[in-house]
Amino acid sequence: MSLWETQMRKENLSHFPSCQTMKEKLSTTVFPTAQFADKLSMLAADFRRRFADFEAQKSRFELLANPFGVDVESAPPNLQMELIELQCNDMLRGKYERVGAAEFARFIPDTLPQLRIQAAQMLSMFGSTYLCEKMCSLMKLNKTEHRSHFTDKHLDSILRISSAQSLTLNIDELVQKMRHHQVSDSVSDK
Structure with a gap:
């Protein structure tokens, strides 16, 4: 600019x-x-x-982006000892090089709780943005000229299912509803 x-x-x-x-x-x-x-x-x-907030968090982003390259002395005191332990661990360094910065946070061991908390805090800043982008992409995929027969109700259902964090099917309940529906239909036909 x-x-x-x-x-x-x-x-x-x-x-x-x-x-x-x-x-x-x-x-x-x-x-x-x-x-x-x-x-x-x-x-x-x-x-x-x-973007002033991001500038204020710059050192925390750098810590998440490359925990093996950050200067331990410039890190917050509560993270310094864990950073030293992390940077001296060749297995973790290899894992970081294989999976990359974005995925590495999942592999920080429980023995480094402050680093795990730090990574979780930083990554949680982007969860809702990711979900919004995911939903827009999903909507674009489903709302095409080839699928023009979808109604708003269909799209709402697709988005609801796609954005659910955890879905568990209750087959017994579904079977009961179908049986009840079939019984009521046969009774109304008579």
Whole structure:
């Protein structure tokens, strides 16, 4: 954003081809590059404000992203001894290299409770975002031209089943309902 703002103030529109086209069609004295640069500056300030929480958590994200590369002395005191133990464990290092940062948190042993808590806290920040993206993708897959006969009720059912954290089937209850339904249908037919 800073690069764009600086270049806009210098009337360098190389990253803005539409603005370049507009400038060529208008006279150069009319094109409002300063106003656009001010808008970019406000946008950058808004980004900094909106993501200030992430900046404050940067060291915690780095710890989760690469626990083997983080400087132990700069880590919070409650994690330092566990970090040393983790970084000295070649088996865990190998597991980290095989599964990657996103999956590694599941393999942090119970003997490192503070690191497990730290990982759980950081990963829980993204659970709802993941579920939203998953549901949008699922909706897009199901709402296609080939499946246009789906009603809103069908889609609601698909989303409900897909977003359920744990589903257990009660076969006995389903059989009872089907029997009851069949009995009531046969009685009403007579």
